[in-house]
Ligand code: ADP
């Protein structure tokens with residue numbers, strides 16, 4: 001089916017709390033250094049409700065660090081992160097309660113699925129709902145079953161993740177992240193550990209999520225996803241945003257030589 005523009009998308013019943021400025025995520029001058037190495041150089045970024053942003057760029061350009069800084073898995077050195085109504089100033093000490101509020105708004109899916117191996121698939125998707133959101137077990141399991149159905153894995157609920165394929169495990173990881181009703185989903189190369197065929201089933205789930213109106217930031221080397229599913233593409237190199245624009249524009253008519261060179265190399 002043809003790519004949909006963001007205007008075509010309904011919001012699919014997903015709750016999106018908006019800041020007063022109409023952005024779900026707003027970064028200002030977000031910086032990160034490792035020693036003398038500047039990994040993120042004062043990044044400014046706005047992501048609108050329902051926007052699907054793909055981040056492309058060579059290895060080592062700071063893409064993973066950017067995602068990890070957004071939910072404070074990595075502590076930025078400076079700048080601000082605003083998610084919905086919550087702003088965190090990285091130059092100030094941050095309280096744990098504030099951090100967990102921030103993290104709750106952000107679902108994250110990694111290259112490695114990191115499921116709990118000793119728990120059933122159902123438990124993997126239900127447990128944080130009880131611990132973090134205080135839902136009852138019955139409520140959490142009902143929601144988990146809905147989400148497992150949504151990613152096509154209701155029949156795996158009683159199994160352990162080790163018995164599932166890599167593509168299935170990644171779809172379970174997506175369901176687990178969705179279970180906390182995040183306002184934005186971050187994906188860090190979710191298909192790069194998978195055989196191409198298994199990657200496709202994960203990409204199909206991500207596309208469905210995008211079409212349902214979820215706000216997403218996706219670090220990807222899947223140029224098809226960047227071109228056909230995302231609304232916006234951002235090219236990074238050496239900790240900087242090289243260019244950012246509509247997916248059509250960046251993928252088909254890149255303005256910067258660095259982007260042209262990168263796209264020639266990966267196509
Ligand atoms: P990408 O995801 O674009 O490949 P990363 O964000 O993983 O890039 O890394 C960006 C740069 O930061 C790389 O040069 C990497 O070596 C460096 N880096 C990442 N994490 C650490 C760390 N914990 N300590 C030191 N350097 C790091």
Ligand code: MG
Pocket residue numbers: 063064065
């Ligand atoms: Mg990376």
